Amino acid sequence: METKTQAIEIAKNYLQLRGYNGFSFQDIADKLGIRKASLHYYFASKEDLGLALLEDYTQSFQQWVEKHEQRGPLEKIKKFIDMYHSFSQDSLKVCPGGVLCIDYNTLPTKLQKAVVHFQEQNQAWLETQIKKAQKLSEIKKDLNPKDTAILLISTCQGSLQLARMQNNPKLMKATGLNLISLIEK
Template sequence: MDTRTRALDLARHYLQTLGFNGFSFQTIADSLGIRKASLHYYFASKEDLGIALLEEYRKAYEEWTASVAKLSAHKKLEQMFKIFYKMSLDNNKICPAGGLSADFNSLSAKMKKRLLEFHTIQRNWLIETLTQGVQEKSLKKNLAIEETADLILASIQGGVQIARMRGEAQSFKASSKNLLASISA
């Protein structure tokens, strides 16, 4: 694995366990056993590292949505909840977007813009999936689609944070199951 990839992997780990402001370029350099100046060869700044992370997350998310595109809406939502549950099982990690959102006010304008773009991609996918579910009659017909998309996003972000605080992932699994049941037809 090359140094750039290893640096991104470490940054991803630190973001999901400590938050974006919880680590520095020096933290990553030390973990890699290289000088901080050497890390600047790959990323001009921590902002550039954060933008690279967001780009990777966006790409991975788009690949995931393509992989579940042919599933029913109900199955898509189950799969999404499963991803967050697994994340919570992995050392009580939180969603990268959630980690960045907690540090939103201290992010650069460029990072804020990229994070909002990523959030919009997730929200739009949920709106499409919820609309599909209503059309398939697997979700309640009177569902307020956009508000429910926001409710789901808030629930998964908050759910993994509560699971972290409690030191267990089962609360996330139970709450996501109840959320899906509450919107199902």
Template sequence: METKAQALEIAKTQLQLRGYNGFSFQDIANELGIKKASLHYYFSSKEDLGLALIEDYAAAFQQWADKLAELSPYEKIEKYILMFYSFAQDNLKICPAGVFCVDFNALPVRMQKSITELQDTQRRWLEKALIRGIKDGDFKKSLKAKDTANLLIAACQGGLQLARFQDNCRVMKSTCQTLLDLLTDI
């Protein structure tokens, strides 16, 4: 399964650097040093590869979230932002959701479903942390958890795009920090 895992890693990088239509089996094969036809042994179609990518991201998020179970709501939100920031730090990558959103209407239905599911999972995770955080006083009492979760996601995804345009990953961090300050009572 070594080759399959390697192929997935390469695909993930390409996806976040050049978009879903911005890389091909050929690109992955080149980097892997095999022929593109060989890749069909692991992924019968590009849709198949696309689904594997999304599942991989979903599994990684689940694993990541499990590790943070003991942290405070505020710390969880901080870590969430840092997870996205680590994308920007790595060659100004943007997030997979931002990538798939663009050609969403042109994607196979199964991929559309898988992506929205992943987004829903993340939004619910944020919302849950925010509900407790608002109650505990980590965040402003006046906030609505649902709207705030959406705003956080938007700031992260939008922040990554700003970083790429401005060729400076710190822009993403300061943008999200500005929001974080606004969410806490000062």
């Protein structure tokens, strides 16, 4: 694996375990066994690394969407919750969007804009699935799709944090399933 790819993977791990402000170029360089200055060959700044992380997460989400394309909308929503649950099963990590929202006020402006765009893309995808599920009478038709998408995302992100705090990776999944039972028809 090339150094840039390794650096991104290490940074993803640190981000989801420690937050954006919880790691440095030096941490990544130490893990790679290289000098900190060598990372600047790939990333001019930590902001550039953060933008590369978001690009990587966006590509991963698009691949995830394609993988589940043949599923019905309610099943996709359930798989979305499963995706969040997989974070908690992996060393009680939190989702990248959630951790970047926590650190939002301390992020550089360009990275803040990228985080907003990332969250909006995920929310738009979820809204679309909710509308489709409503048309198929899989979930309640009186729910506002935008508000329900926000509810799902915020519940998933929040329950990941509680799962970490309580050292209980199953908490996130249970919370997600309870939420589904509230919106299902």
